[in-house]
Structure formats: C-alpha cells, structure tokens
Amino acid sequence: MILTPYRVAPSTIPGAGKGLFIDAPVAAGRIIVAPDAINRVYRWDEVLAQPDIDTALASSVRWFEDRYTITPEWPDECYINHAFASTGLWHLGFVFAARDLDAGEEVTVDYRHLLREGEYEGFADALTGKPIIGYSWQQSLATSTAQLAELLQVASHAPTAEPHTSTS
Secondary structure (H helix, E strand, C coil): EEEECEEECCCCCCCCEEEEEECCEEECEEEEECCCCCCCCHHHHHHHCCHHHHHHHHCEEECCCCEEEEEECCCCCHHHHECCCCCEEECCCCCCCCCCECCCCCEEHHEEEEEEEECEEEEECCCCCEEEEEECCHHHHHHHHHHHHHHHHHHCCCCCCCEEEECC
C-alpha cells in the first residue's frame, strides 16, 4: 500500500516506461510504501516451477532470504523504478524516503535488494550504465539496515516545529 498521495505517470528515467510519483512532500525516514495483502511467498525453486515462467520471473521480487512474491497483476507499487542513487530505501518490503522528498519527485529503489543473489537485471542502470546485480540476502539486509539506521538517526536529530497551543 502506498501511504502518500501519488500518481503513476511517464518516468523521468530513460527507457523506464511509467514511474511512481509522490504528490505531497515526504520527510526523510518516513514510510512511502508498506506491504499489504501478501498472500504467499515462494522459494526460488517454486518461482521457477510456475506454469507461466516468463510472467513469474518478470513479476517476482525477493522479500527475504530465499522467499519471493509473484505479482503479475502489477499494483501501483510495481511502478517504482530502479536507481543506484535512489529516492527510496527498500528494507524488508517497506520503502522509506531516503531523504526529504518534494511533491512531484519520482520514487526509485535500488533493485539489487529485490533480485536473487548474482542475478542480473535485464537492463543497466540508466544513469551510470553499470549492470544491476542482485545482492546476497546478507548483503541486502546489512546494507539496508545500516542505511535505515543512519537515516532514522539523522531524522531523529532534525529540528521539529513546536506544537501549536491555543490561547482561547
């Protein structure tokens, strides 16, 4: 589920098709996408055993260890595109704002977290031209946990507005 107002529109990333854009500002560390309606996860061998293997491979995402979801119906969350320098941080199926985001920005995540270890994405990173190769589960978890901890540490030290109190 997407927790902020958004729209799906043509991506700003060359060759990416459509992208997911937020319609309201989101503070660093806030959740943009949270998992919902996950009926089942599959081991990789179960993904490969699907009757329509092409659809299964195109719509599978690693959630943890050797467990994947298969989402051929493409909910709007599936329009989040890849970027190494992403605006969102993928962590165990949640997408956090990787920095303060302005309304109108495209949400991106690093697909290395979503791929099987050593799996090459079918396209290269649009900005760098480098291949997108899946992290090991341990590398994915260690990287996203460290990034999230740093993000939340910085966010917890950000100045906050004083609460407004009524004098009437």
